[in-house]
Amino acid sequence: MTRQANAEATRARVLDAAVRCILDVGYYQASSNAIAREAGVTWGAIQHQFGTREGLLLEVLKESLGKLDEDLANAAVDGANLEERLRSVLALLEGHYGRPEHLASIQILLDLSADPGTSSSARRAVQHHGRSLTRLWEPYFVQAMGEAGHCAELAEYVFLTLRGYLTANLLVSRIQSVGHDPAVRDLLVKGVAGAVTERARELGLSVDPAGVWV
Numbered sequence: 001m002t003r004q005a006n007a008e009a010t011r012a013r014v015l016d017a018a019v020r021c022i023l024d025v026g027y028y029q030a031s032s033n034a035i036a037r038e039a040g041v042t043w044g045a046i047q048h049q050f051g052t053r054e055g056l057l058l059e060v061l062k063e064s065l066g067k068l069d070e071d072l073a074n075a076a077v078d079g080a081n082l083e084e085r086l087r088s089v090l091a092l093l094e095g096h097y098g099r100p101e102h103l104a105s106i107q108i109l110l111d112l113s114a115d116p117g118t119s120s121s122a123r124r125a126v127q128h129h130g131r132s133l134t135r136l137w138e139p140y141f142v143q144a145m146g147e148a149g150h151c152a153e154l155a156e157y158v159f160l161t162l163r164g165y166l167t168a169n170l171l172v173s174r175i176q177s178v179g180h181d182p183a184v185r186d187l188l189v190k191g192v193a194g195a196v197t198e199r200a201r202e203l204g205l206s207v208d209p210a211g212v213w214v
Contacts, residue, residue: 007049014039014046015063018056019104027107032056054118057108058125064105065132068096072136077143082207083193085144090162090189092140097166103174106167146209148200157199161192 017039021030032053036043050056075092079085096102112118112126141158142149149155165188200207 010039010041010045011049014041014049014056015060018060019101022104022107023100027111054112054122057112058122061105061108061125061129064101065129065136068133069136071095072140075140077140077209079144082145082197083189085209086158086162086189086193086196089140089144089158090166090185093137093159093162094166097163098170100170100174102167103170143209145196145200146206148196148203148205148207149209151200151203151205154196154199154203154205158192158196161188 014035018030018035021035021038024030025034032043032046035053035056036046039046046056050059072092077085077088077092079088109126109129112122137159138149138155141155145154145158165185197207
């Protein structure tokens with residue numbers, strides 16, 4: 001294995017180890033040394049690649065965003081009506097917000113945002129992460145809701161509601177065994193579709209994506 005290939009393999013192993021540590025023992029117990037042990041490397045090796053624990057955690061967020069970008073590269077929203085298209089959006093969101101790794105990202109984002117010791121550059125990186133997520137998802141809301149998907153109010157409502165449902169299920173699944181309840185999922189999508197349709201009508205916006213630029 002070449003030096004570059006070895007460095008890339010080590011980087012991937014460390015990032016995976018950081019996520020596992022956070023999920024297994026919690027954010028604050030996932031210390032620099034704990035992550036190094038989990039990855040099977042020295043902390044010095046991690047410092048060489050990431051500099052600090054803060055730098056490593058920011059790379060975890062960056063890696064998560066990169067994987068999402070790849071996953072969405074060939075994704076599309078399908079459905080003959082708004083309700084069906086929102087189900088398709090929910091399925092896309094679930095591929096990211098329904099994965100355990102999302103809980104690690106939440107903990108990183110919360111701590112870096114609240115910790116007074118967080119560097120200004122890290123705060124900027126966290127803000128950039130949020131803006132990048134919005135840009136990645138925006139085309140799929142337009143595919144689902146037509147011109148209404150360009151409305152910040154409606155897009156934010158749909159995103160926060162569907163993401164909240166997925167995140168809540170994910171949190172509960174870490175405490176107790178849970179299964180998907182099709183009836184609850186059905187009510188969620190029907191409710192969101194109804195609310196979007198009513199508000200879009202009030203705003204004079206179409207929810208038909210036909211002919212809408214994405």
